[in-house]
Amino acid sequence: MTSDQREDAAPAAQVPSGNVGEDTAPGLLPVKPRQGGFGPLTTKKWSQMDYHHPAAGWGASMSVMNVLTREREMIRGTRAIFRMNQEEVGYDCPGCAWPDDQHGLKLDVCENGIKHTTWEMTPKRVDASFFARHTVSELATWTDFDLEDQGRLTEPMAYDAATDRYVPISWDDAFALIGEELRKLDSADQASFYTSGRLSNEATFLYQLFVRELGTNNLPDCSNMCHEASGRALTASIGTGKGTADLEDWEHADALFVLGVNVASNAPRMLTTLSEAFRRGAQIVHINPLHEVGATRTIVPHDFVDMAIFRTTETSTLNVQVRPGGDLALMRAVAKATFEAEAERGGVLDHAFLAQYTEGFAEYQALVEGTSWADLVMQSGLTEAQLREVAEIYIKADSSIISWCLGVTQHEHGVDTPREFVNLLALKGNLGRLGAGPSPVRGHSNVQGNRTCGIDHRPSDEFLDRLGEVCGFEPPRHHGLDTVATIEGMHDGSVKVFVGMGGNFVMAAPDTVYTAKGLAKTDLTVQVSTKLNRSHLVHGKKALILPCLGRTERDEQKAGLQSVSVEDAMSMVHLSKGSRKPASKHLLSEPAIIAGMAKATLVDSPSPWDEFVADYDRIRDVMAGIFPGFENFNQVVRQTNGFRIAQPARERTFLTPSGRMEFSHAPLPNVIPADSETLVLQTMRSHDQWNTTIYSSNDRYRGVKNLRELILMNAEDMKARGLEQGDLVDITSTSKDGSQRHLKSYRALEYNLPRGSAAGYMPEMNVLIGIADYSTQSDQPLMKNVQVTVTRA
Ligand SMILES: Nc1nc2c(c(=O)[nH]1)N[C@H]1C(S)=C(S)[C@@H](COP(=O)(O)OP(=O)(O)OC[C@H]3O[C@@H](n4cnc5c(=O)[nH]c(N)nc54)[C@H](O)[C@@H]3O)O[C@H]1N2
Ligand SMILES: Nc1nc2c(c(=O)[nH]1)N[C@H]1C(S)=C(S)[C@@H](COP(=O)(O)OP(=O)(O)OC[C@H]3O[C@@H](n4cnc5c(=O)[nH]c(N)nc54)[C@H](O)[C@@H]3O)O[C@H]1N2
Ligand SMILES: [Mo]
Numbered sequence: 001m002t003s004d005q006r007e008d009a010a011p012a013a014q015v016p017s018g019n020v021g022e023d024t025a026p027g028l029l030p031v032k033p034r035q036g037g038f039g040p041l042t043t044k045k046w047s048q049m050d051y052h053h054p055a056a057g058w059g060a061s062m063s064v065m066n067v068l069t070r071e072r073e074m075i076r077g078t079r080a081i082f083r084m085n086q087e088e089v090g091y092d093c094p095g096c097a098w099p100d101d102q103h104g105l106k107l108d109v110c111e112n113g114i115k116h117t118t119w120e121m122t123p124k125r126v127d128a129s130f131f132a133r134h135t136v137s138e139l140a141t142w143t144d145f146d147l148e149d150q151g152r153l154t155e156p157m158a159y160d161a162a163t164d165r166y167v168p169i170s171w172d173d174a175f176a177l178i179g180e181e182l183r184k185l186d187s188a189d190q191a192s193f194y195t196s197g198r199l200s201n202e203a204t205f206l207y208q209l210f211v212r213e214l215g216t217n218n219l220p221d222c223s224n225m226c227h228e229a230s231g232r233a234l235t236a237s238i239g240t241g242k243g244t245a246d247l248e249d250w251e252h253a254d255a256l257f258v259l260g261v262n263v264a265s266n267a268p269r270m271l272t273t274l275s276e277a278f279r280r281g282a283q284i285v286h287i288n289p290l291h292e293v294g295a296t297r298t299i300v301p302h303d304f305v306d307m308a309i310f311r312t313t314e315t316s317t318l319n320v321q322v323r324p325g326g327d328l329a330l331m332r333a334v335a336k337a338t339f340e341a342e343a344e345r346g347g348v349l350d351h352a353f354l355a356q357y358t359e360g361f362a363e364y365q366a367l368v369e370g371t372s373w374a375d376l377v378m379q380s381g382l383t384e385a386q387l388r389e390v391a392e393i394y395i396k397a398d399s400s401i402i403s404w405c406l407g408v409t410q411h412e413h414g415v416d417t418p419r420e421f422v423n424l425l426a427l428k429g430n431l432g433r434l435g436a437g438p439s440p441v442r443g444h445s446n447v448q449g450n451r452t453c454g455i456d457h458r459p460s461d462e463f464l465d466r467l468g469e470v471c472g473f474e475p476p477r478h479h480g481l482d483t484v485a486t487i488e489g490m491h492d493g494s495v496k497v498f499v500g501m502g503g504n505f506v507m508a509a510p511d512t513v514y515t516a517k518g519l520a521k522t523d524l525t526v527q528v529s530t531k532l533n534r535s536h537l538v539h540g541k542k543a544l545i546l547p548c549l550g551r552t553e554r555d556e557q558k559a560g561l562q563s564v565s566v567e568d569a570m571s572m573v574h575l576s577k578g579s580r581k582p583a584s585k586h587l588l589s590e591p592a593i594i595a596g597m598a599k600a601t602l603v604d605s606p607s608p609w610d611e612f613v614a615d616y617d618r619i620r621d622v623m624a625g626i627f628p629g630f631e632n633f634n635q636v637v638r639q640t641n642g643f644r645i646a647q648p649a650r651e652r653t654f655l656t657p658s659g660r661m662e663f664s665h666a667p668l669p670n671v672i673p674a675d676s677e678t679l680v681l682q683t684m685r686s687h688d689q690w691n692t693t694i695y696s697s698n699d700r701y702r703g704v705k706n707l708r709e710l711i712l713m714n715a716e717d718m719k720a721r722g723l724e725q726g727d728l729v730d731i732t733s734t735s736k737d738g739s740q741r742h743l744k745s746y747r748a749l750e751y752n753l754p755r756g757s758a759a760g761y762m763p764e765m766n767v768l769i770g771i772a773d774y775s776t777q778s779d780q781p782l783m784k785n786v787q788v789t790v791t792r793a
Pocket of ligand 3: 226
């Protein structure tokens with residue numbers, strides 16, 4: 001079908017579609033037909049066309065203009081953008097974690113970073129009078145877009161059950177309430193403290209210090225849904241839970257393998273790196289069930305000459321459309337071909353590296369050689385010729401990087417798969433040398449720093465020893481709750497207080513209705529936020545909204561203007577300093593809010609909370625004594641471009657039990673759906689959204705307009721179900737525990753993806769992900785592997 005025919009096939013009269021299922025909970029958007037999902041409601045004709053343009057370029061510029069205009073931020077927004085990601089004066093982009101260009105010559109900004117920043121800088125305000133005008137039950141009927149679109153929160157608010165409204169509360173009273181509720185608990189383990197990945201290193205450190213002084217390791221975070229699996233895989237294989245490659249390596253690799261990431265939308269600055277790699281002749285292999293636009297070509301977003309003359313650069317040399325979850329099989333096939341090449345031609349494996357630095361090589365070789373091509377073909381969903389084509393690129397390249405994101409981690413085998421990547425890299429010594437290594441693409445701008453600085457529900461004894469010694473208390477040793485376990489705890493009554501340090505827990509978590517019912521059972525929910533979101537409306541018996549400064553804003557404390565630090569996906573730590581006037585004079589910084597909670601809660605805390613807040617250098621002084629690589633933190637973080645945290649595996653020091661890189665020996669997983677009726681549904685982001693924040697109901701690079709209640713399906717799968725383009729369908733998911741969940745009246749759209757797979761948007765589709773559907777390897781919800789059936793509505 002051509003694009004034009006597809007446009008025609010869309011019915012002229014809009015039948016509203018999409019609800020959140022039959023079951024619901026207070027605070028959630030009511031179950032009723034609408035168009036636009038949780039984004040702006042629309043009655044405009046929806047459409048889907050093939051996207052024929054390069055990624056970024058002028059389409060991106062237009063999109064930025066729309067946001068700036070909508071936010072009435074044309075001039076101030078533009079000025080702020082020029083300050084973003086600039087060392088010395090700037091603030092770190094609150095968007096993704098892709099590293100900044102270290103050459104300092106380019107204006108390293110992207111469309112989505114700009115949209116994201118402008119979203120924070122909006123002149124609109126949600127003040128006390130707003131809450132006086134609207135009950136919580138009324139606000140619950142607004143879409144998530146409308147909630148966030150009200151602007152920045154301006155003062156602390158407490159829920160008043162008598163009027164069903166949020167009413168103003170002083171900071172002191174808010175902290176006192178938190179202290180009272182926390183001290184009332186039988187055990188500190190009855191509270192759970194969530195973090196979203198934007199929190200600065202300094203705030204992170206204070207947050208976990210407060211929580212551990214209180215006596216629990218209940219520190220769930222967005223990583224539990226994101227890169228938990230990568231951290232566990234890398235720790236097991238190379239001894240540290242981070243990638244080893246940095247931007248310089250990306251600039252020198254002969255081959256780049258990019259798996260399970262929608263580059264153009266979610267890590268747009270990576271387009272520049274890919275296009276530069278293409279120009280210098282590197283091989284770039286994209287592995288994804290979807291042929292994403294970032295895997296084709298781009299107009300380098302900040303290359304003004306390219307922009308002016310519409311010059312595009314390729315961003316890929318090969319695209320392979322793997323079966324969902326088939327990445328391990330694919331990489332094992334590459335390893336098999338590598339062993340075959342070694343046997344035939346020799347000189348392929350790095351024997352010296354394998355002998356000196358690795359453990360378990362012989363067993364791995366036996367495992368791979370014992371796996372048949374037929375099984376690898378079946379499980380990867382690719383032909384043997386395709387598998388060998390990928391392998392030949394790996395075999396020929398002197399240096400290779402393997403990079404991945406959620407398409408790999410949000411699966412059952414989310415740990416085994418990145419471990420297989422490391423196995424493969426080790427065969428040719430692609431670890432700890434220029435142009436080589438594993439390179440996970442992190443999500444939130446400081447999600448990696450959060451983990452470095454102590455947000456971990458399973459902290460190591462080594463870390464707890466140092467923390468206890470330096471801070472003068474005995475940290476709890478038993479492991480805490482992660483995201484899924486926290487939700488379970490709310491239901492069984494063992495979690496009574498929930499604190500959300502940023503983020504939008506109810507929408508980000510799986511099983512929306514179940515999560516909402518869990519939150520409603522708690523005694524107290526506290527949300528530290530910049531903008532109104534659904535997690536404020538789905539609340540405990542008591543509830544607080546605590547508004548904080550955003551990253552672009554001036555953070556004045558007793559010792560003067562403060563800066564905070566963040567760590568990017570390649571372990572570079574640098575300062576971020578806001579320069580804008582705060583959205584309201586009542587806002588506190590995140591460190592100040594954490595200190596306020598700590599002082600009101602902890603009896604006899606040995607920590608100097610007031611001094612920490614007065615001068616963040618004092619926080620960094622303490623951190624310097626605890627975290628390896630942070631020695632002289634205050635000095636090194638002030639260097640141009642900050643500093644790189646030592647990554648021992650980069651120097652071929654493997655902090656594993658054997659002291660070597662450890663090969664994994666996972667059996668080949670079976671990822672084929674049980675029957676032909678079942679589709680493997682992945683829940684992903686549209687181009688115009690930041691996680692639970694939805695900017696519009698369009699998905700430019702996938703050619704979709706004015707529609708989010710959709711399911712992308714293979715043409716043959718549609719035909720087998722008697723479906724035409726745009727037909728309304730009901731989607732039923734079946735959870736591991738046999739329970740079923742539903743979405744009604746979604747539109748089936750034809751898309752180029754493998755048979756047996758389907759795709760749609762988070763967070764609308766989170767209702768389909770049962771609480772029992774998490775990986776046994778990583779405990780991560782299976783957000784890219786929902787087993788569904790689709791029938792005509
Ligand atoms: N603009 C914008 N940028 C963002 C975000 C945002 O929401 N908006 N979110 C940030 C965050 S927190 C994160 S974690 C990242 C997320 O970045 P991504 O991982 O790109 O996020 P998704 O949109 O979920 O897209 C998943 C990708 O994996 C592919 N995929 C699905 N299943 C498989 C599979 O089995 N194998 C392979 N090889 N591929 C598969 C999908 O087709 C899709 O391209 O982006 C960050 N950056
Ligand atoms: N089905 C499905 N679900 C998913 C995913 C998926 O792929 N599929 N992806 C998962 C992933 S990778 C992630 S990371 C999570 C994201 O989960 P979260 O991090 O919890 O969600 P966000 O949407 O990023 O949070 C947005 C909110 O953060 C607040 N905020 C913004 N800036 C600041 C700030 O500077 N300080 C504070 N305190 N608050 C701020 C605003 O109030 C805003 O409403 O979602 C997960 N959920
Ligand atoms: Mo993420």
